[in-house]
Amino acid sequence: MQEIASNYAWVDNGRGGKTFRRIHAPNLNRSDLPCPMVITDTIDQTQSMADGKYYTSKQALRKTYRADGNPQGVEYVELGNEQRPHIQKNGGIVRDRSAVREAVDKALAAVERGEGI
Numbered sequence: 001m002q003e004i005a006s007n008y009a010w011v012d013n014g015r016g017g018k019t020f021r022r023i024h025a026p027n028l029n030r031s032d033l034p035c036p037m038v039i040t041d042t043i044d045q046t047q048s049m050a051d052g053k054y055y056t057s058k059q060a061l062r063k064t065y066r067a068d069g070n071p072q073g074v075e076y077v078e079l080g081n082e083q084r085p086h087i088q089k090n091g092g093i094v095r096d097r098s099a100v101r102e103a104v105d106k107a108l109a110a111v112e113r114g115e116g117i
Contacts, residue, residue, distance in 0.1 A: 050076050 002070035010018040045054050048061055055061040063069040065076040 050074075 007022055008020055008093050009022045009023050011021045011023075013019045042056055043058055043061070046061060047054050048064040048070075048073070049060055049063040055062070055064070062078065065078055067109050070076070
């Protein structure tokens, strides 16, 4: 009952009466100012694993991961949660469909014989 009392309150309905309604908590993560969310280029000082220098700019750090931006001349991949859209998910590997079908048929036959249980 305590939870109900904290989420609901009597609100003036504008016609001389009151209505018991749920009160929504305000979203404290956003500002009341009418502006879009801005993602900046700045980051905390981070050491590049490609050249060992420290950077405070995302763009400058990512340049060191390219082959033309590091002393080794090697292309490095930044790991994260997002997919790079220009890279195929399977890594460009072309699979032999007949070999895949044969492997699946062998596995199904083994299960039917009771070997997979």
